[in-house]
Amino acid sequence: MTSDLVAAARAGDRGALAKLLSTVERGGREAHEVGRATYPLAGDGYTIGLTGAPGAGKSTLTSAVVAAVRARGERIAVLAIDPSSPYTGGAILGDRVRMGEHALDEGVFIRSMATRGHLGGLALATPEAVRVLDVAGFPWVLIETVGVGQVEVEVAGAADTTVVVVNPGWGDRVQANKAGLMEIADVFVINKADRPGADTTRRDLESMLDLTGSGDDGWRPPVVSAVSTTGQGAGELWDAVLAHRAHLETSGTLALRREQRVRDELALIVEKRLRARVDRMLGEAGRRQLEDDVVAGRLDPWSAADRVLEEPKN
């Protein structure tokens, strides 16, 4: 079943690919099967995270980048993660009118993922979705997220290169630092660079970069100007991504990061299973009773936790 779907997706069946992604997004036993089936097949897929405040023009920029990548003959997939949207997968596709130009291009695959309030779920689903896309022949996956919250931090962990989108007038030092964007950015894009203030924003960003210096691995994030509505700057942005990839590969950082990512993924899977096991062991009734004892003050929460986590005695 799963292996049939994987084979179909590899042969270009987009319906099969969509089904696999839905399964991954739902999580649980079937998602694990997809994981087992795709892991050995995964190639050298590369993940770009693209993030920025609401209104920064991330969707149009994504569309422009996709066009630039396609112009170079490469296949690319987009995962648009919307932490607030109740819609998943196909449902939201109709809304992404700005992506319409790529709708008939079989070298492009666009997919929305909702988090459904399931933060940890996304952390598990994202790397697996990237692997599915890789296996289905999309060696580039762009993950678009909004802002810098918990979701973005989780998703940033899945990206090889993180692109941070800012706008003219946004460059205020304090704000940028506060937003935590300086720490996660591998590439900055000043989008809407035809608006007043773009030069100031660039100067501000550059002087912030002067202060923070290059990261541990000697990379200084370049600042690219773009006007995503016209496509201007999308090629330069892609060149910056390629330069960062080359840097990560040469310095050995890419291998190290990916290794850590796999270790984290394993730990997450183990944790999720342990939790499920604890729930099974104690059962709804047993847990409720312990909770009631704590609430009534008959038991302190630490001793209750001891009992919740007790291994079954044979």
Next chain:
Amino acid sequence: MTSDLVAAARAGDRGALAKLLSTVERGGREAHEVGRATYPLAGDGYTIGLTGAPGAGKSTLTSAVVAAVRARGERIAVLAIDPSSPYTGGAILGDRVRMGEHALDEGVFIRSMATRGHLGGLALATPEAVRVLDVAGFPWVLIETVGVGQVEVEVAGAADTTVVVVNPGWGDRVQANKAGLMEIADVFVINKADRPGADTTRRDLESMLDLTGSGDDGWRPPVVSAVSTTGQGAGELWDAVLAHRAHLETSGTLALRREQRVRDELALIVEKRLRARVDRMLGEAGRRQLEDDVVAGRLDPWSAADRVLEEPKN
């Protein structure tokens, strides 16, 4: 050891109290011991969360409230939570010059807590710190936090009454809604109410409250005006807190909220222990090999998780 410290803190030894709070902040096994020792002793301690944007005058307002509470002969402790500060406990106390007037008052205890990037850690440490203060004879604990971020949401969960501090000119409807303050506020304070625009801010807040109506439990947040630098309004603010407490007690909401809080605390403790268990499991030599196999692509993470979680065979 722990019980000696607890006894000393109950007898008024501030050094012992400070040590207990440091232990709680550090987390881990010793913190659990403090939890076990204090849980059965905890009384009817009441927690007030005080939050607002940077610069709203929270520290001076806190100091004014402390003075008002002391004037009524009650003992009160302050936990100042600074998500960005690398300092903890005593270290930052010297900086809190505005609290200087209470430095020699043994009916007041002021403590800064840093989060050290440990979000979940704060969620666990805060209710336990409140319990320690309660046991040490501070039936009122005011928790001061900045803004409305993840930290504030976590901390708000620990508060019985949440006070939101705004300033004149701040009352813009969209902003207030966006900040999520409307949902968490039980009491609004317009601080710096001697500045222009205070009336407009009050009108804006009141009309927002007209729109959102009272909460599920029938409480409409009152709007108090204050000038914290002179102490004006601090007594009225405290009266509003007392009114809210009375409302929570009469409606039964206080008991329900505290019950839910204890349940949440138990769930957090279980989760933290589970995570520690995963770390231990993965840390063992045999499992290290499994990780390496996953990293090398010889094994997928799901099959590796199966083996990590295998029951030991007798």
